[in-house]
Amino acid sequence: MDSPKVVSFWQAINILVNKPHVINTRLWGCNLLSKHICQDADNQHNRDIELNDLSLKNTNEVLSFMENFFLKTNLRPLNENNVERQNNSIEIILLELLPKNYTDSHGFQLVCLKKDKATATFYDVTPKQYNQNLCPNFTYSFQLINDDVLLNVCNDDNSKSQKWLQLNVLPQIIKWMDQDLVTNYNKSVNIRDSLALVPNDKYYTTYNSLKLKYGKAMVQIWPESTDPTKFVFEDVAIATYLLLLWDNNHDNSSKKPINFIDIGCGNGLLVYILTKEGHKGLGVDVRKRKIWEMYDQDIQLEEKTVRPENICDFKGFDWIIGNHSDELTPWIPVMASRCSYNCNFFLLPCCAYNFDGTKYQRQNSSKSQYNEYLDYIHKLCEDCGFNTEIDRLKIPSTKRICLIGRTRKYEDDQYETYNKKVLEIINNGKEFDNTNNGNNFKARNPIEKVKNCTQIEKSVIETVVTNITNLLLDGCNFKDEWNPGKELPIGELVDQIPADTLKSLKSECGGLQTLLKNNHHVFKVQKGKVQLRHPKSVEDIMKSMKIHKNKSSSVKVQIKPCWFYNNHPQGCPLSDSSCSFLHANI
Template sequence: MSLYPNIFNGTVTFLPLEGEQHLKVKKSNIYQIQLKHNKDEEWYISMLVFSPERWDSDGIIYPKSSWLGKELLSKLARWSVENKKNEFKSTLSLISLMKYSQVYQELKEKYKEMVKVWPEVTDPEKFVYEDVAIATYLLVLWEEERAKKGITEKQSFIDLGCGNGLLVHILSSEGHPGRGIDVRRRKIWNMYGPQTQLEEGAIRPNDSYLFPDVDWLIGNHSDELTPWIPVIAARSSYSCCYFVLPCCFFDFTGKYCRRQSKKTQYREYLDFIKEVGLTCGFHVEEDCLRIPSTKRVCLIGKSRTYPAPEEALFDKQRTRYIEHRQSCGQIPQSEDSSCSSLGSTIETSHCDHHTYLNCLSDEPPQGQFPENERKVPQEGGIWINGFQPRDKIEQVRNCASLPRDFIDHIVLKVANLLLNGTQQNLKKDSIDGSSETWNRGGSLSLAEVANQLDRETLQRLKRECGGLQTLLKNSHQVFEVVNGRVYIRDWREEKNAKKNQPEAKRRLSSEAFKTRLCWFFMHHPNGCSLTSESCSYAHGTQELRQSQALKKIKQIH
């Protein structure tokens, strides 16, 4: 990416470059940011995207054009007035940025077809390109390690908690011998072929789960295994290294409890995982990945702080530390600490990987030992009592199982709050060419919305992963949730974006056409902002058609 600043005009133009030796401009992804001021001497930032209809997005190198306007501009405005030190490392600080960009473009082109055939319910663009980016980082890191050590044999690996297995598939396809282990098999595993080794099973922190012949252990959003990965790596062999990308906050036997209110919860948890690595005897390095996720800081342990003959001494230190963490988890915390609710009603502290899992509810996962029953004997060689891997069968806690009338009541209440706020009267073109105003309403923060809901409703939402924010995001037809603020969705803005959707998404959209009633037609004071012909939802029961899924079910029976 090349930047062309024009100081006198207050603009910066971004020209994406393609190619290796002979670079050329990617004309479809040029954009410009400009600082302006109006007649009242008020400053504002504007964004200009060239050829938005041809915009190519991968969520990493090239973000969605809608993100540039809706999220980047607000971030730039906030950053320009902030005066605080960034608590994280700069992006890709431990590897060659030039090499990373080259390898990423190669892998993106090589594995982009995965987006079209993605069989999971998760967003294919986000998950495919994110795993491509993580694989790129590891491949460059490992290449530099081989050069430093003067070796040619590619590093072996095991991905603990591998999930969909795509990271394992990419690394294996690029010549690194390895395998992935996860408590639950995914549908996509069957698509990779026999060269991608994926195993279904639960990892437990004991002597049976050591990997003495493996060079690297990977923990990519590995949840309850995250604090254990440095321990497993240290005890597997003196030469074993690790890479963890922490997401949800877990201690050795359960949820991580906050102890320092002066730090963000995320920063405090990263410091805890770093402390684990240091205690295990690793030089721990931190870096920030270039991925479409709020949790993108990785921790790497690739060398030891002690000579090999002192292994026994350091292993005693690890044991004492783990036992200390367990005992600390059973005593009341100070006023400066709290066991935070990870499924907070107002603010979520987890990533999109776990929207459908039960790891973030306030209640312990099914089978979790209560505090007074942790000393249950387990198999020989156990490192700690009380650890429980996630259940093989996941409990869905994404607000989808809430009663329909309960959801509808909240949606209508929040929509009315927005419509009664500061109005944004936007033009609506009618069929005959005339125009009338359409009220998009104002915006509210999630906290402001929560303050308008009763305590019983909030408690009910709190038991679901993500709480209020998840419910509003699930109500995609009605709302947009951007940077912690809620807006009424204007579907006219979505029409251009749909043209650039992957084929799989376009096919799903066509199958769902007119299978649900249009909320705006039914409830908005100005009706729908689109005509009946262009709206994907039914304007009245007479337009409803049966979904393809129901048709298939009837055909089977």
């Protein structure tokens, strides 16, 4: 039996082989082309494998490449039924390295795992003329000897790749071993590798195709205040996943268009892409977005408050999508179960909510709220009669675990009986008292409240600014050079603000600190401390704009009155012509 250290070593190597993108930032991932358990025909298992002049040009040559490899090395692939009975077996894995930059050439790497020697050797088998830069172009290995991991490199020059192996990869392997990631990773829910339910290679090509088709153009015209580089490509990734999931769905062998509804569709981009790719869908959200007007007329988006009693409205849909559906998240599997026996769901939980629309409170301090909420939603899906599948998406978000219900635990003729059980779960559960079908559910307000301290009365803001200024300037010397005053902790300033004023600030999200940052032309907030800011000159503004590659001609200066000119005991330290604000009495 292997020692715990050996087990941890192979767990770490398994991550390095199957998920090279977690340490290699040039990679999107990898594609497993071939995997064999082999036996050395000459019983020379201890010798190093030589792969000179052996390369793989493309994925169409995998079979011939492996045949040449076995001839050259004299290794014999074993029958799967006899693997356990063989001694000194060697595991051979052939990988296609997929670049993060879609236009870059792919790389090919062969990995040799000698279990009895605790050695993992990596060979670059990409043709030399490809000049690949996705992995080291020389042979290297990691070996566990006396509980220490050693790096062996077949390379004489001290290249960047060699330094990367020494300074990045080796320490990460040791860290993975210490953390024992595989045995302790995601104990709360049974989550497999990323994109476990869709073909990885198809996902890579489809995602990049959709990214070029929709993503780049959408980023350029994005009218929302949200970050397009995150939200656009995240929706492209989710659309890719759903398209492949539907394409591989056992109930969709005829490849008919899917009729879907996206509840809480937000910007509607997911609905747009899925519709343009041949499916028929509807997106509903409590608030209309600016970008809705930019979509074609065939994109169905509706401004509507979805409530649990609206379930009858969704009976004609094959799939219900809950992508960051917030307070409707626990209702998604309920809606799918009650719509029809053939209705499926895709759920990507983010913010944690109860059935009644209140925030979910963590019950178990040994788990994070996110992991506990995933457990809660997973059990709910199972209770609703779904064989719930769980997968991890590749999206730019920390909340990327999705739950999918596309098969039931019961047969079609038991649907009405099970539907009554779902009603009992809702009516008799802890989430509701004396309710029916979610009548106590509280939907969000269609008008989103602005919470950045900009809605507070101007007189209140001016009073707070004046009070803080007086505290910062109290006792300072104004006879010599211009004095920006003292530097005081925010907590000390908070104590000097009237309680009713503080309450008003806190109701606007962020409180005093948000107000100070809104008045950044007056105050400088760093590391929890506040001081008056030195006014910026026109020259400073112009230099800053040039650094950020903006046209200096578009910068507006000397438009707003200078606060220091009118409020500081010494006035503004800059001249009328050099100050970026206007020196005028107000």
